[in-house]
Amino acid sequence: MNSTRAQALLGADRTAATDGPRPRGATSIVQVIPARYPYRxxxxxxxxxxxxxxxxxxxxxxxxxxxxxxxxxxxxxxxxxxxxxxxxxxxxxxxxxxxxxxxxxxxxxxxxxxxxxxxxxxxxxxxxxxxxxxxxxxxxxxxxxxxxxxxxxxxxxxxxxxxxxxxxxxxxxxxxxxxxxxxxxxxxxxxxxxxxxxxxxxxxxxxxxxxxxxxxxxxxxxxxxxxxxxxxxxxxxxxxxxxxxxxxxxxxxxxxxxxxxxxxxxxxxxxxxxxxxxxxxxxxxxxxxxxxxxxxxxLRSRTHPFHKRFVRSLLSIGRKNYMEVRG
Amino acid sequence: MILEDAPLILDAFDVHKSYGEHEVLKGITSEVMKGEVVCLLGPSGSGKSTFLRCVNQLEKPDVGSIQINGELIGYERRGDKLFELSDDRLAAQRCMTGMVFQNFNLFGHLNAIENIMLAPRLVLKQDKDETRHEAERLLDQVGLKGRERAYPSQLSGGQQQRVAIARALAMKPQLMLFDEPTSALDPQLVGEVLSVIRGLAETGMSMMIVTHEISFARSVADKVMFMADGVVIEVGPPSQVLDNPQAERTIEFLSEL
Structure with missing residues (x-):
């Protein structure tokens, strides 16, 4: 994810957090930690x-x-x-x-x-x-x-x-x-x-x-x-x-x-x-x-070339780092 | 409008067809006059499609004669003997009928105009420019002007079926056969195909249509033939068969729709 956008989202989250009890249906931005695969x-x-x-x-x-x-x-x-x-x-x-x-x-x-x-x-x-x-x-x-x-x-x-x-x-x-x-x-x-x-x-x-x-x-x-x-x-x-x-x-x-x-x-x-x-x-x-x-x-052409899939499956990267969730 | 003394295009008499023990057609007799539109109705498994396929010899009837425009189909009569025709002679006879399939069956490796041009070039040995000109006119007739180069996979079901109709018309058939032409279509695409068929009826094309679209049959058919279990139950104008059915099977079938 674009880091400036992540900063912006985090900023929004901080503002939301200082505003006391959240109204129903409000959302916050939280960081997503990808699962690690040590056995790989x-x-x-x-x-x-x-x-x-x-x-x-x-x-x-x-x-x-x-x-x-x-x-x-x-x-x-x-x-x-x-x-x-x-x-x-x-x-x-x-x-x-x-x-x-x-x-x-x-x-x-x-x-x-x-x-x-x-x-x-x-x-x-x-x-x-x-x-x-x-x-x-x-x-x-x-x-x-x-x-x-x-x-x-x-x-x-x-x-x-x-x-x-x-x-x-x-x-x-x-x-x-x-x-x-x-x-x-x-x-x-x-x-x-x-x-x-x-x-x-x-x-x-x-x-x-x-x-x-x-x-x-x-x-x-x-x-x-x-x-x-x-x-x-x-x-x-x-x-x-x-x-x-x-x-x-x-x-x-x-x-x-x-x-x-x-x-x-x-x-x-x-x-x-x-x-x-x-x-x-x-x-x-x-x-x-x-x-x-x-x-x-x-027909079986992959979206990503082999070397990208190789790195991705080892490091679990390329996913969304921040996500907007309710509550 | 059909004239009283219009010539018979299709004259099928006592057509039987069995698959193993199962008799699908138990003696079908049917006539289509020049310019007439006949709709075949009936529950699935009643033999409508099989009968249609017998008419152009995709299936070979076991018993019974089929004549198109006065020509006996599948055999040659010499004296008191019938000689089965060779595959090549059968192929030539099939040109008298045009067939439109439920699943369109457009040739996947050819684009729309090539689909239409293949048979006239190969079978009728027509001139290339003349065939292309005619194919463009047919595509225009089915409302697909400008889609000449589209491959079947790039067309919607309704568009594919309209190309398939144009492809059949390119062989200048005496009789058009439609085998559930809209059954494989999404509901919103049915109308465009039916309106092409309706337009075709207005040009005076003789047609036999297997369909489940009752209201379409009512408006377009000169004659409705209701079949069940391999026999013809009722034949007549739509006003009679659809609005005032006499046979129990017909009443039952229509009430379930």
Whole structure:
């Protein structure tokens, strides 16, 4: 509260107090003492001490050579691995979004065959570990040794050994993309369902075909519900790419492992990789926030930024210091 | 004014509709002549809305024929067989009727004028400038000139419903269907919507209106149809059905209002 106004109010109170017995309904200005929260300070202090102790142990550990961390941050192999991680993320998410939308519309269609196929796909790819799927696609040649399209003997189409096509990178894209499609299918389906049925009915009553109603009325509104969880998926896929290190796809974690297997600075290089993953997820988070605000969907925007709420809840400040009360 | 020999716009015969075991419509026969305003009254659950939704095929009747302007709805007749129409053919038939919903159902991602222009552009393939011109005229007709760029969330319920009426009119329907157009509105907003509908009646639009506004029905309807439990109890001019009801159900319903 403005201090001059508080003074004025207090002055008024003093005058009122010296005027003898107050008439009924008279008011006075009294100071408000905010409640204090000592346990917030105690709890906060203990937690903070533990964190500082942990960080100090790591930072001063004689077993971590920080100069190695610094030396490898901009290492060529690491940066090339990071580039592949980004490519892998973007390609798999794109495959996931497109195939996921197709699966979602199949699931919501009136064709029972398509419904069942879509459900079975989603159940299979969500129900098995991604790591197994990655190893599976890398070894698909054991099941299908030769890929043949058309009729090569007759002079059209081609035939090739599966292993020639199924490189670690192809297997990684297939595994991540097909797995992601199952998750995106549920996100897109949820988005479509979130649009009230009346929208579709109104579109139908105006003579729009089912396809037109879906593409021009329902999907544009489903995007509201689809964008925020897709941003989350971007971050999840980004980190999941590290799993393809089991088939040595040369992305960031593979590159890291390759270096520490020769120089044995295991922890140092993992810190480098972890740091870059954090930078990439931070950028993805900023992009996600930007996209959401562009679509005007920041429904949960707070009135006060975090640092103000932090200080307020510790010190109980920002409340009225004086209040006018009856009697 | 309806001429004696005015053509039939709606000719519904023996319409039945069930949801599972529950029969909602037990044989509804109803006619609307060109320029006629028919109000559907009755307790909730009597099947009024379902009947309306059958007329434009949002619900598919189990039994019964519905003809709009002489065209059989939902089927194609070849000899002694009825062939169900595909979704795309049904969509084309729905253009003959305009529907106004209880909850407005304006497209949330489009502003007022875009809401009106979408279907004429997409379905009738109308020219853009011509459609915009027509949409502006319709907004003016429903008293919303100047609100072209307002999104549904920026409009009051009454304004949204008036945009929804303009949106339906933009398709130049033969018959307008209103499904409790004022039931979701605050009492002070009911009047503006009813006056738009009244104005529409004066232009000679054929209309079927499900409503609970008895005094509105009395003043605007050429014919009142009272329904209960999926059957038509009483039909006639308002002076007869509302002021001098014969059936017990009608008397009971009107006395409870």
């Amino acid at each position: 300070w105690i709890g906060g202090s203990i937690a903070l001490l533990l964190c500082v102790w942990g960080l100090y142990t790591v930072a001063t550990s004689p077993n971590i050579t920080w100069s190695v961390v610094a030396a490898y941050i901009l290492n060529g192999t690491i940066l090339e691995g990071m580039r592949l991680t980004i490519v892998l993320t973007i390609v798999s998410l794109t495959v996931g979004v497109i195939l996921g939308t197709v699966l979602a519309t199949m699931r919501l269609s009136n064709n029972p065959v398509l419904q069942v196929i879509s459900s079975a796909y989603i159940t299979t790819f969500r129900g098995t570990p991604l790591l197994i799927q990655i190893i599976f696609w890398f070894n698909i040649a054991l099941v299908v040794p030769v890929i043949r399209i058309g009729w090569p003997q007759a002079g059209f189409g081609f035939e090739t050994q599966t292993n020639v096509i199924m490189t670690a990178m192809t297997a990684a894209i297939l595994a991540l993309g097909l797995n992601e499609a199952a998750y995106m299918a549920e996100i897109v389906r949820g988005g479509i369902i979130s649009v009230p049925k009346g929208q579709d009915e109104a579109a139908s009553s105006l003579g729009l075909t089912k396809r037109q109603a879906m593409w021009r009325v329902v999907l544009p509104q489903a995007v509201r519900a689809i964008v925020p969880p897709t941003g989350n998926q971007l971050i999840i896929v980004l980190k999941n790419t590290s799993l393809v290190s089991v088939i040595a796809a040369r992305e960031l974690l593979t590159a890291t492992q390759q270096i520490y297997s020769t120089n044995f600075y295991t922890i140092e290089l993992l810190i480098v990789a972890a740091g870059w993953y954090m930078v990439m997820t931070a950028v993805a988070t900023i992009l996600q926030g930007y996209l959401e605000s562009r679509l005007e969907y920041s």
